[in-house]
Amino acid sequence: MSTRAQPSLPSGVEFRSAPDRLAPEILTPAALEFIVRLERAFAPRRRELLARRRTVHNRLDAGEKPDFLASTANVRAGNWRAAPPATDLTDRRVEITGPVERKMIINALNSGANVFMADFEDSNAPSWMNLLLGQVNLRDAVRRTITFEQPGTGKRYQLAEKTATLVVRPRGWHLSEKHLLVDGEPMSAALFDFGLYFFHNARELLQRGSGPYFYLPKLENHLEARLWNDVFLLAQNELGLPRGTIRATVLIETILAAFEMDEILYELREHSSGLNCGRWDYIFSFIKKFGKRADCVLPDRDVVGMTQHFLRSYSQLLIQTCHRRGVHAMGGMAAQIPIKDHAELNARAMAKVRADKQREAGDGHDGTWVAHPGLVSIAKEVFDAQLKGPHQFERLREDVRVGAEDLLRVPTGQKTLDGLRHNVRVGVQYLAAWLSGMGCVPLYDLMEDAATAEISRAQVWQWIYHGVQLDSGETVDAKLFTRVLAEELKQLRAAGAEALFAPGCLELSARLFGELSTAREFVDFLTLPAYDHLLAHTD
Secondary structure (H helix, E strand, O other), X not given: OOEEOOOOOOOOEEEEOXXXXXXXXXXOHHHHHHHHHHHXXXXXXXXXXXXXXXHHHHHHHOOOOOOOOHHHHHHHHOOOOOOOOOHHHOOOOEEEEEEOOHHHHXXXXXXXXXXEEEEOXXXXXXXXXXXXXXXXXXXXXXXXXXXXXXXXXXXEEEOOOOOOEXXXXXXXXXXXXXXXXXXXXXXXXXXXXXXXXXXXXXXXXXXXXXXXXXXXXXXOOHHHHHHHHXXXXXXXXXXXXXXXXXXXXXXXXXOOHHHHHHHHHHHOOOOEEXXXXXXXXXXXXXXXXXXXXXXXXXXXXXHOXXXXXXXXXXXXXXXXXXXXXXXXXXXXXXXXXXOOOOHHHHHHXXXXXXXXXXXXXXXXXXXEEEOOHHHHHHHHHHHHHHOOOOOOOOOOOOOOOOOHHHHOOOOOOOOOHHHHHHHHHHHHHHHHHHHOOOOOEEEOOEEEOHHHHHHHHHHHHHHHXXXXXXXXXXXXXXXXXXXXXXXXXXXXXXXXXXXXXXXXXXXXXXXXXXXXHHOOOOOOOOHHHHHHHHHHHHO
């Protein structure tokens, strides 16, 4: 990529390969001044917190076990409550998620769900065009001017009279936005996504009776929540908006954050809309944080479900914590998608969705996530039958007793060659799609995003690192993995998979997946080394 300064930019700011067609619409002088102000105010703390993550990880590698913090016991024991829900975030019984693609935004807002989470993170490949188009799409959605005409058919999509409440998920603290340099360094991707959406839409949302609402991903501790809260305070002050205008739901999708749920809510109490069980990233986090421990090796991905003790404990603790503080406890993602050409398989998949949502509603969750409009009616039916009002805050779940040992109990189950092969197939195909600019991909009747691909990659790495013996008697090592990778790649090519991705991306994906799976040290996120390759393919 070429680096070129723009004469109209704030001092110390430059673009890299900015597309002229979209930049003037979103990266206006005033918007740039705003996001650069955020970056300069908070970049040092962000870097310190990311360094702290590495320090904590090293301690875990050395054998330390996480626990509830003694230093914040008073926060957990206190009787404080967070702000009451915003009016249009009071009933959240079904939330649908998806990338910030124009047609998907319209379909999701029209799906009948209560809330739509528009995602710049795990279901969006962060090419420059995807990011700027996403901001344009959300701007138009907020103003209800968004339309889409399907190429080839001419079918027109537009918003229905009644639509879901819009919530936006920016990228996590760990990611940088390399297209925009501030004082010679790529700016925070989280602040880029948050700042542009907030700047362009906060006042408009308020005038329409809603507000700037967000989901916050990948937090590992309450200090990272405090940073977000300070970002909110500055952003509101810059636009002259009252404290508490912003509302944010935190995804509890790291094992460390599960030990600080009270503290995270406390830091965001003026702006909090509750917590969500980000189940897929949570499993990935468990593998990542304890990957070098032989007693923490997980079985096949498909047996690590929410009925496993460590996951059931975390979800019930989340409900108890949220309801004590007067905020929503959101359930996790149903990744299934309707299977149109096989009635029996579709019936089984929908039965799994129904059972999952019945467990969540019965436990006390106030709502849940689905990945496809076809699942909205099932989830809504289940929660309609359980909820007596807009939520279940009255269910305090005082019967729940969860200690550190419950959150850390390792699930048991089989470790199979089929499980290894499935991880390779999913990981390689998802990464190929991501490198092609697609962040959300249907694979094997599930909607896969970066989180589920991370589970696949992390589990392969963990099995190789510990030389896991499979049920077949084979030992997982680099040699076996390399053979499986080659065999699966050959089958994908024979099935015509290369035509689904940008030229060269399937081959590149297999190489990257192989390097990451056999690396001596675990790479925190597969999207970090893949990001430069994405930019090379899309810019």
